[in-house]
Amino acid sequence: MKFSSRNGLKDLPSAVKCLENSIEACLTFFICPEEEWISLRTTNIIERLNKEFKRRxxxxxxxxxxxxxxxxxxxxxxxxxLHWKSNPIG
Known part of the structure; x- marks a missing residue:
């Protein structure tokens, strides 16, 4: 299903409601310094850590x-x- 702002409220009401209920939590990364935003808005670090757990x-x-x-x-x-501290993102 394609999403557009024109029909989004009608076609995806549960998604819109979910976002409305958690918008503050979704935007809390704006509290942090701007240079940290790139690492806070993605789950890549968490996914990488889980992959390392599995590998080990x-x-x-x-x-x-x-x-x-x-x-x-x-x-x-x-x-x-320690690896992340020595090789910062961004």
Missing amino acids: TKPMEIVAGENACYTLLAFICLKME
Whole structure:
């Protein structure tokens, strides 16, 4: 279905209602400095982190308990954060 502003309210009322209900949450990134907007308005970083979790845990047949799994995921997060700090977006 094509969306145009002319028929949007009529054809996609649930989408419009959803946006109306969450417009403030959708625009909160404007509170941050403008140079950070590009990294805040996309889910690429989250998707990349989830992909890294899968890549690191998939070859493991077993993890030595829940705490060991959390420790591994925390290590992955810290490593990714260090990489992002040294290679900023934009």
